[in-house]
Amino acid sequence: MEKIIHHFKKIRQQPEHIRRHVLHILIMVFAVILGFLWIYSLGTTVTNPDTQAKMGQNLKPLSALKNNIIGGYNSMSESQ
Numbered sequence: 001m002e003k004i005i006h007h008f009k010k011i012r013q014q015p016e017h018i019r020r021h022v023l024h025i026l027i028m029v030f031a032v033i034l035g036f037l038w039i040y041s042l043g044t045t046v047t048n049p050d051t052q053a054k055m056g057q058n059l060k061p062l063s064a065l066k067n068n069i070i071g072g073y074n075s076m077s078e079s080q
Contacts, residue, residue: 011022 011019014022
């Protein structure tokens with residue numbers, strides 16, 4: 001614990017541009033960690049059978065909309 005406090009004291013004594021670099025690096029590291037955790041949790045959620053069934057039910061209106069758009073396009077192209 002004393003080593004960590006010592007490192008923080010050393011960082012606080014550095015010029016502002018050095019402290020900003022350290023801050024940016026820490027932000028990037030935490031962003032990458034959160035990104036990996038999000039991707040991992042997304043993968044485990046999507047492979048769940050209950051989630052796949054819900055996704056299939058939620059996509060039914062979109063397939064109806066797609067069929068309606070395709071049908072409208074086909075009827076417009078046939079009339080020309």
